Amino acid sequence: MSASPSSSVQTAREVIAAQLRDLRIEADLTGHELALRCGWSPAKSSRIEHARTPPSNADIRAWCAACGAVDQAADLVAANRRADQMYVHWKKLHRHGMRRAQEEVVPLYERTRQFRVYCSNVIPGMVQTEAYAVALLSTIAAFQDTPDDSSEAAASRVERSHVVHEGNHRFALLIEEAVLRYRIGNADMMAGQLGYLLAVMTLPNVSLGIIPFTAQRRVWPLEAFYLFDDQQASVELLTAAVNVSAPSEIAVYAKAFSQLAEIAVYGADARVLITEAIHSLR
Template identity: 85%
Template structure:
């Protein structure tokens, strides 16, 4: 099988191959000895170890077992399954416009029971008003030089947010105070968005924490990330969307979220921060 055309996916495969090679070396096995234990040819071991052939789930489990590291298999299998999806350039994702990207995640949103979201730059998508989303998405399309269907994409983004009001879903959301101050769209757009945050805070299934400018940092400001139950994390970079599925890596994001939660303010204090931001719009 040829390598993925995505350099990010290939880089992910090389990381997996490197981890498998390390396991073999730590077990003090030669490539030939490992192949014998796994019941395949030495050439196959070499292709896997040099990231020329992506291993199957069974290959990874056999490799780990042969190296006496069966406990490593779960993480490696999860990372291997999502190598192609774990790093997708925004320009590729948005090559036909952004509406489709909003709709593709609807099944994920509908099956997720606990959303943990941290945003340091913009209001989380599921809490965006249509005007705010349209202003943001049009800016993104212009920056990425991709088709601008921001109006349709914004409507789809708001539609997928029905999970906030329907079904058995809980939301724990953390926003840096800067999010309340960054001007996305007009003053009216920002006022409407911030007003909507105040309204959503009243919902029993929604917790919104604001991390003040002045908070003593336990965790430094990070890139935005979304945790979907304990099964998946989505991380938003400038150039790409990264999907994390390895349990040990998801645990790191959960640890970061827990640390950030401790420096946030909630309830009356959070509402006061949002109200101050509204009043500053003039």
């Protein structure tokens, strides 16, 4: 049902590789000759040309210089950076802590009008309480062995969630019932988070659907993904964040969201599931 979240990344890599190969051919160089000019092994040239090894920006500049095409280096480096942004390892993104990562997406949140979010593992970030966010982010930092600035990052996460209460933004949120039961933090913290869900689902711009344990599945539980209008899909893997903008892939995630939405419960039925989860904390 879901597209491979790395397919757009690989396509972008292949386009860059093809452009580099064309430059070599136009310069009438063999792969061996290009490698000698760049000061690396012929195997490296081959891996780059066949999109098996992503080139660094320095590799691209050296390649263009060797081919007498320095004027094309800037565009290729820009394309390479875009490809890098499509698949970002969490450890790289969080190497200086997580607060910066929260702040970097604020422009995306503010310009998005329709959010469609599916989460199978945690409460969606834009409706997390600060206490829940601290508990979750500290666990992530410990697992990734990255700096723990969970308190500052959680405060930034809550601040960026002003879009839920301000401006012209609509939120369609889907979570699996299991998310209500997962103990992220202690019982009091979870009760506060679930209580906040009960409050936020009454907002006129928020639709909260919960997929019950008993639902007849039309779509199996998927990795968490966020749809920002029809412009971008962000997928959360264990090791990386994947951002895709290819219309065909966005359409697949939109189809999955639509079918998941059909088996979710809303309104009073959703409130019953949240309330039962709160009572189970006693």
